[in-house]
Amino acid sequence: MEGTSSLPARRSLLLGGGLLGAGALGAGALALREDPRTEAPLLSATVAIAADGRRHLVGGDSSIPASRLRPGTRLLASVPEDAAPARRADAFMATARPWLDTVPAAHAELAASALADLWVLGDDAPAPVAGWSRSWRYLWPRDGAFCAVALARAGLHDEALGILSHLQSLQREGSWFEARYDLATGRAPDDRPPQFDGTGLVLWAVAEVLEALPTPERRATAAAGLERLVTRSRDLLRSGTGHGEQLPPVSPDYWELRERSVTLALMATTLAGWQAAATVTGESGDAEAAEAFTALLREEFGPAGYQRYARRGGADSALALPTALGAADLVPTADLTRLGDLLRRPAGGIAPGARWKQDGISWTPSTSLLALGLARAGADDEAGSLLTWLAEHRTAAGSLSEKVLYDGRPAAVAPLAWTAANTILTIDALREG
Template sequence: MRRALIGVLAAVTAAALGLVPMLAHDEPPPVLRNGPAWRSTWALAPSSLGGRLLDPPAEAVWLAYGDVPAEGARAGVVSQALLDLHALTRPNGAVAAGPDGPWAYAWPRDSAFVAAAYAETGHPDDALRVLGFLARVQRPDGGFEARYRLDGSGPPDDRPRQSDGAGWVLWSLDRLRVTRPDGVLPAGLRGLRDRSVAFVLAQTGAGARLPEVSPDYWEVPERRVTLGTAAPLAAGLEAAARTYAAERDAPRAVAAGRAAGRLRALIRSRFGPDYQRHGSTGGLDAGVAMLMPPFAVLDDAAAERAWERYPVLALRGAGGLAPGAEWKQDGVSWTPETALVAYTAAASGHAPLAERWMAWLEHHCTSWGSLPEKVLPDGRPAGPAPLAWTAALVVLTEGELATHRAGVASSVAGVR
């Protein structure tokens, strides 16, 4: 639904978003790292007075041009999330995970979700910019670094690569495809897709083996393959198969689909039925959400049960979730993992559960309306705010809930 400018100018004054750096489990308690003035003080803020004056009305026009898939009070949260994403996105398509410090880099994972959020809210040009940036920084083998400088000049350090990026990019490309009138991937992004598919096929032996050990969304060194690395690659292969099928490229659609099927079976064998972080150890974590719609077909009862248990085991003092059940017991809630459960709940037919988690996120925004990275046990926001991954997930979840509401309304109307 097209949204007018109602409430937009008030929302324009608010702020931002971010992600998870390489974590140390003995780090001090987090604090809120920035305030509502982040837009005017961070590195990418307009440098001239004219730019600062023109920015708010331009943002309002941008927001009104697309869709805000929310109703009632939460429309303000979703509007703010979209504005924060727009502010965190550079003209070259690089998306900063957050407004300062170690978050002011572009993660392929975050960028993929942001591109999907843009595509699904009527901002296709912004989605194309973000995916175009990823195409330019993609490694020759089709994989990605863990994160990139915002000017596209490469990684900021020697942090290990993260293999899940290629899977998330493939999933995001398919989300863009389905929003296009012709239902096919733009020709300019097919190279990004083909290289990403080649990388995933090489990593998994066309689905016959698990990928190499790699850090995942926990941003910690790993000695064993995690579900959070393997599951996105399966999702990416399935998404790629759909994009090839839409182009009537049957051979490559079949090859990607078969590899995805083999990898799904292997994930069930190695990680199921418990679906802990490392299979039979490591505890349940948000990786189980990556086995749920919209990332996978809901056909694994054991995976669904694990997804239901994860929030129970990872619940923290303020009511949100830790990244995993065996995460350190500091009482801190993390908004990306909480929002990921909300998104998968909405996409898998659990609308009331999604509404519950979305209400929690809404009630733990910063004073200026942005979604923080963390929430302390006493309910105070902490870490950078806004956080791009969380903001994108909130937007996408509202899109799924809007579809659900439309379906319910249609059913009621049909009964009358």
């Protein structure tokens, strides 16, 4: 998850200050020394853009009250109707209107607000940042990939291709993506190590965005424009996994921790990359690598029930990733349903994993990811229930926050790009189903 500045310190926090031994789930032991009623501030209820194009935190702990927000928008009330930001917001939502008109009525308002969240985090920028609170004002390739796919599914094709083009400009030949990027400099803002999962996720996003484009001619033009991104990412998969026959290199995943073993999330995103490479390139070698890596994932992680690590670590919300990213036959739907029970927190959302700190907090990126996995598995009722939960636990301004406290209050960052993207993709999957 986003927004940390010290990885070793965060590992200690998340894993309960060293209470867990290797391979232990430890939920009961953690509960003895951790408060399941942890408090955390809501940094903002949303983000709004002023007439001059600047973003401002609104509500929560910010200095601007939510009363200064124009209802139903991510604009300050003082923005004139003909101001540039207002025109951009109107154009964005008008482009998405045909998609919005087809979503299930029960989720229409949530879909519109999630799109507004992505708009405000990416307006007049090459890609959406993760959030607008200080430590989140960066582009994570992981988030960018999901945002590109969500926007493409909603009919915002130019915006989706713009994100991928920007990621292409950031990718250096032979190098993994950085954990995150400062949009102003195009560089990593700190010394976090590069992360291999961006390679597979960006390839997945390319395949999904191309598929969403309306005509063969548009797809061909877009594919040609992204050829360097596809080639470099596919080459990294080849060198990193021995053409799909070896485990990928150890790397942090969405938990943003330094790891000593390959995680389920890294395996799932690498598989998605191989499957996407096979689709986009059409090369038989890429298809064979995708098949080989699928078998490797099953062989390494399947016997212990797809835990966070191959033989240990307990349940992980990354169990939803294979299905969410297109590998529908890898994880039984019943296992996804059971995951919600295993990781449930008091307010009704889930934690990222069994080894996560037992503080009573639900995390919306993991909850929305599970919703997406369930929707793409055809478990419409279960996915719809999670969407309803997300809708009911937004901020007063309608934005999706990063956390939900034990008693249902939204907390931390709002809006959060990855949660908004997952929400849009889940609604789209239900629409298609």
